[in-house]
Amino acid sequence: MIPRGLLAVVLCAIWSAVATAFPGPTDHGSYGSFVKHSEPDPLWQKYGLNRSDEFKYFHEPGRDDTLGHYDSRFFRGEPVPEEERSITLTHMIRAYLNFFEDNALETWIAHGTLLGWWWNGKIMPWDWDIDTQVMDTTLFHLADHFNQTVVQYTAPNSNTERKYLLDVNPWARQRDRGMGLNIIDARWIDISTGLYIDITGLSRLNPNKPTRWECKNGHEYQTDDIYPLRTSTFEGVTAKVPFRYDGVLTEEYSKKALTATQFHDHTWDPKLEEWMLDEPAKKDDKDDRQYE
Template sequence: MQWRTLLAFAPALWSAVAALPSADDAETQFGRDFYSDPTLRDPLWWKYGLNASAEYKYFHEPGRDDILGHYDSRYFTEPVDDRERADTLTHMIRAYLNFFNENELETWIAHGTLLGWWWNGKILPWDWDMDTQVPDTTLAYLADHYNRTVVQYKSPDTGKEREYLLDINPWSRQRERGQGHNIIDARWIDIHTGLYIDITGLSRLEPDHPDIWQCKNFHKYRLKDIYPLRRTTFEGVPAKVPLQYDSMLMDEYSEKALTMTRFHNHTWFPNLAEWIADETLANLTIKLPEDRQYE
């Protein structure tokens, strides 16, 4: 067909296209099955290109055990030893908190990281990763303004230069759990090792209970238990924790988590305000009764 013939048909074709019903009209005229593509009614698709019916996992780990499950696959080469892990996590949380403070971004420590703060303001020595939380408004702001930011950091004690990636999961735009592949909304990743801080957002998802905030992993909190945030320090730098941190920890871990002084091959020494590994105690030839508890 020559181009003149096509040109002649163009007005008729355009009229036919314009006459097609909209999604709303189609539902009215032909029933709800007229459009089977769920993206037609998915605001995530229209605004961000995310098809909720085809949700994929964004963050990946090299394994699922206690060791490999705590590295980001993109930056993982091999597991680090305990000393390097502890050193990496300490500087990673310092850099994270400093970055959020300097940019006036709201965040607070959570879960096992908060439990470590409760005991002595430090990371629990057996932890492999850390957890923080942010309001969903802060999460959206991070996605719009700071996604894929690489932060340079120099260790004040050794002068060692480190780099961290702030990576916002595109599925953080989906505030409900969805298919459960993306309960972690963002990560602060040590580029050298692949160790990371998990960042999760909290949202109001129950219209009848606007005072309840929750993450995608079904952790629910009352607004009055979080705010006003308490100012404190963690690993020697300014940090924030929820107002009712003690009740939140007991709800999540039980009261035992605040009283047990033997756990995960470590013993709590109140005079030192430190968890000491049993292996370290053995090397120091300190013999302890098996059932002794330390107040």
């Protein structure tokens, strides 16, 4: 019996053979491998990817806060209506977390998604995307065994069905920033809308600093910031969060983000434990201005 209504179907794609050909990491530390810049470039030798000819893999239909959070391949031409966006993201993260747990894959929520967890274990009502992180060893395992997997999801106690694509960026093996075109290593994409979860990997890039982990977008962590991961819940399903979640959030967003109760036209209601949309300012219908 397939757990939680998840059905994985591996699709064939011309370039996916390159991704699934990635060998597993051979130099594991406690949690991951070091990038050895002194060795011949495996991107070119094994995968035919030339660093000097790096191309952007994931594309979005726009660069603003709305269109910048859709994958162009699955964007329908119009953004998801406001009233549908929240539930769409909720189903997406539930399916993602269940899939990773069912397949014994390690992941945790990060950035603005982690901030939402801090407040009430939910996605912030104004968010358009979701962020998660993995160690580079998990990222390579995804590329080896799960790239281009389509997951069929059925929501518990409802007739809602969705399909999600787990798409690993061919440039995920390039662990430094490179040209900055591929800071997102993988995505979990809602095929019906194009909304997605960003998956970024962390690597140890400096052998002289073995406890420092970095992503391609400048975020740095210490091993004890992340491990041991804490088990919690997010949007009603089991989720992992960094051990020093408060320090991670404070460093990224400041202490005010953990206490401020008004943001993005929403106010925190401590009784409901929800962010409530502010009422629009009432306008005085009486116009006392004088016209000549």
